[in-house]
Amino acid sequence: MRRSNFQRLMQWYTLILSIMVIGVTLVAGIISVDSYNAQIRQAKTYARQRVASALLRYQEVTSDFARQLGADQSNLGSLEAYFSESVPSYAQYALNAAEKGGNYFYWPQQVFNFFINHDEVDKLELVLTSGKNHFVATRLNRSGRIAPKAQVSAGAFVAPLINSSSQLDSAGTLGLTFNDTSLISQLRQSQSPAHMQILVVNDRGALLTHYADSSVTAGEKTELMQAFRHGTLKSNNHYTVDTYQVGSTTVNDQATMIVAINRSGLANMMIWHILPIAGLGLIVLLLLGTTLWVTFLRYQRQLSTIVTTVSAVSSGNLSAQVPIVSSHTDLSELASGINTMLDDINQYINTIYKLQMAQQQASMKALQAQINPHFMSNTLEYIRMAALDADQPDLAKVVYSFAALLRNNTDLSAVATLDSELTFVEKYIYLYQVRFPDRLAYQVEIDPTLADLELPKFSLQPLVENYFVHGVDFSRHDNAISIRATRTETGVRIVIKDNGRGVIPADLARLNVRMTEPLGNSQHESIGLQNVYARMSNYFGPSFRMRLQGNDQGGTSVVVSFDVDPVRRRHQTPMLPGGPTA
Secondary structure, X not given: OOHHHHHHHHHHHHHHHHHHHHHHHHHHHHXXXXXXXXXXXXXXXXXXXXXXXXXXXXXXXXHHHXXXXXXXXXXXXXXXXXXXXXXXXXXXXXXXXXXXXXXXXXXXXXXXXXXHHOOOEEEEEEEEOOOOEEEEEEOOOXXXXXXXXXXXXXXXXXXXXXXXXXXXXXXXXXXXXXXXXXXXXXXXXXXXXXXXXEEEEEOOOOEEEEEEOOOOOHHHHHHHHHHHHOOOOOOOOHHHHHHEEEEEEEEOOOEEEEEEEEHHHHHHHHHXXXXXXXXXXXXXXXXXXXXXXXXXXXXXXXXXXXXXXXXXXXXXXXXXXXXXXXXXXXXXXXXHHHHHHHHHHHHHHHHHHHHHHHHHHHHHHHHHHOOOHHHHHHHHHHHHHHHHHOOOHHHHHHHHHHHHHXXXXXXXXXXXXXXXXXXXXXHHHHHHHHHOOOOEEEEEEEOHHHOOOEEEOOOOHXXXXXXXXXXXXXXXXXXXXXXXXXXXXXXXXXXXEEOOOOOOHHHHHHHHHHOOOXXXXXXXXXXXXXXXXXXXXXXXXXXXXXXXXXOOOOOEEEEEEEEOOOOXXXXXXXXXXXXXXX
8 A cells, every 4th residue: 555545544534533523522512511401491490399389388387377366256356455455464364365264365475486386487477457556576576566557578478367257357467478598408409500590579579589509609699689679680681681591480370480590600611511521522532543543554564564575575585574563463463374375385385396306306217217118018028928838937927027017117197096006016025025935925905995095106115115125134034014004084094014123213203203304405315205205295185194113023114194085085186296206
């Protein structure tokens, strides 16, 4: 890959990655803002529910106490006496009424007990219809006082005193002013810091509650109260539109809840709410971008070295290798695989070349020995017939065996069946036995199912020849060699066993190692074992095994084994032409 293409690809990847991260960040920001607005809406709903519940409770407390006062005519009479008489006279009046069988009703005591039982009440007012004064008591002055008649406070919850004995006419008005400590505490539980303030105003325009969340400053509180007092809070003027987001709702048909949110404060809080998401998105973008660039640059360098090496190999430098980095990546595995492939190719080329050279040398020697084979074969046949005419069957058999060996040597076929190969080996051993009839015995056994098994030609004869070159001792009369070809569970096993001189263990180990080595161009000594091993191993593949070992007869055994197709009992077509062993 050219560097310009790589840079363009990196630019596209970076652009796509940036768009994805920015898109995810925007979606996360929108979701966060929507969630924040949902929290504000939830806080408004929660506040309305708490305010409605508090107002309903305040009105119930007021109405219950008014009904309690008007439920008995003697209570109303006691209240009339309280407004018209002095304190000592009223006290005596309450005692006299109780002695006549009525309830003991002492208004100052009733007020005192009411304040004790209702912590939320800050002020109690009572105005009788028939009187010219009204009663006012506070939590700090629970005994109360008589004041000139006036209207009940604008911020009080009122309830009429119903005279049950006079056709339910109103005997007066009870007014209670409540503190908002409990309501403020409940509103704070919404935990929605959004620069939000709540004003609860009754139907007479009096402010009942002013709540501000923890994010509201003292200046914002003062500013909002000034707007409320000046009557500009609900007007659509510059102050309301630009500074506050204002909304109102009616609660229990007796009050209005105004919710005011400072626009700039809310915007700042949303910015600080979104800022971590944007910062996180930027950090993720930088990390992913940096990682992407570093990864691609590393891959680009590794890929460049691979391309350079492949180009060098294509130019003829078969020894080139791809540098492998220590990190375990796909390209590292690819580089390792390419190096392994190059090593296998070099080894394969080296092996094939040397095998071909060995095969060509063997073929050349066979051609050199092939001096007019038809003429020699005809001459040997004439000698055999002459021996038969002279009544010499043994001599005729020797000539026939020698002619068969000659014909086999001059046949340049690449493969042979196991049966024909063992037949050739048997004739080879027979010619030695003819020379030493009383000093050599042999035995050849083959599993009938392996008769047509194909293998490289001249694969077994060099192994038998080693016995006659290095192991046989014709000064003895018990020389023996046996060849057995049997079928195993997965393939074939061939054992060539003799009782010759034997080989010491150290030499056996050396020979077993040497015969597995590649054929060398500079070798001049006999390479029969190496040649057989190389050709058989190349033909039968990894399953091929050949080993020299001592046996219980004091001689040497050559054990050959390999896997073979049990159905066809043949192997694949050989990769190299066969030939006699040098």
